[in-house]
Amino acid sequence: MVTVEVDPVxxxxxxxxxxxxxxxxxxxVLGGWGYARARQIEGLSDPVRPRRARCRACAVTHVLLPVTVFLRRAxxxxxxxxxxxxxxxxxGHRRIGAGLGMPAATVRGWLRRAAQRLEAIRSWFLxxxxxxGVDVRIPDGSGCPWRDALAAVATATAAIRFRFGAAGLFGAVMPDRVAVAxxxxxxxxxxxPPPRS
Known part of the structure; x- marks a missing residue:
């Protein structure tokens, strides 16, 4: 799977x-190789039909997923x-689910998965x-692992905006898209997270 911009053109x-x-x-390098099946993603107006691509050297195929969705999430x-x-x-997960109009069990799954790797998220995005970035200011710890992880993503978002502009390489530079990309x-x-090389 390869993350790409939203614009199919x-x-x-x-x-x-x-x-x-x-x-x-x-x-x-990748060249076009058909499409994956279309799927409706909650929160997006149109169904997503990811492009497939095949490497011209090793012949491995990849799905090109837009930066607006996480892998295997509806x-x-x-x-x-x-x-x-x-x-x-x-x-909590029940209040979040009710506020966003989605099942509390789904939200609970996301929160549990994220909670298992908050330190990894923080260090990865820092x-x-x-x-x-240039002259990046590392945020001080707040004492809350959740806030610290999200502050790291916000810091990465600001550094990418500063370097590449508000439009960035994959479209608008926002924390959710930075997290995906x-x-x-x-x-x-x-x-x-993958092991660091």
């Missing part, structure tokens, strides 16, 4: 010019991020901020 243009590198072999990244933000402000859509996936 830009994705097609990048595929045609060989501008998307293969994450498997790191030497090849809700838009913006809605998931709203739930994580509400938790950092002290709300690393992204330092890599992307910087984690490869896998922020809530079992295998994230």
């Amino acid at each position: 830009r994705v097609e243009s990048r595929l045609a010019t060989g501008a998307i590198g293969c994450p498997t072999c790191r030497n090849g 809700y838009a990244a913006e809605r998931i991020w709203a739930a994580l933000t509400a938790r950092a402000e002290g709300a 690393g992204i901020a330092v890599t992307a 910087a984690s490869g859509g896998r922020l809530l996936a079992p295998e994230w």
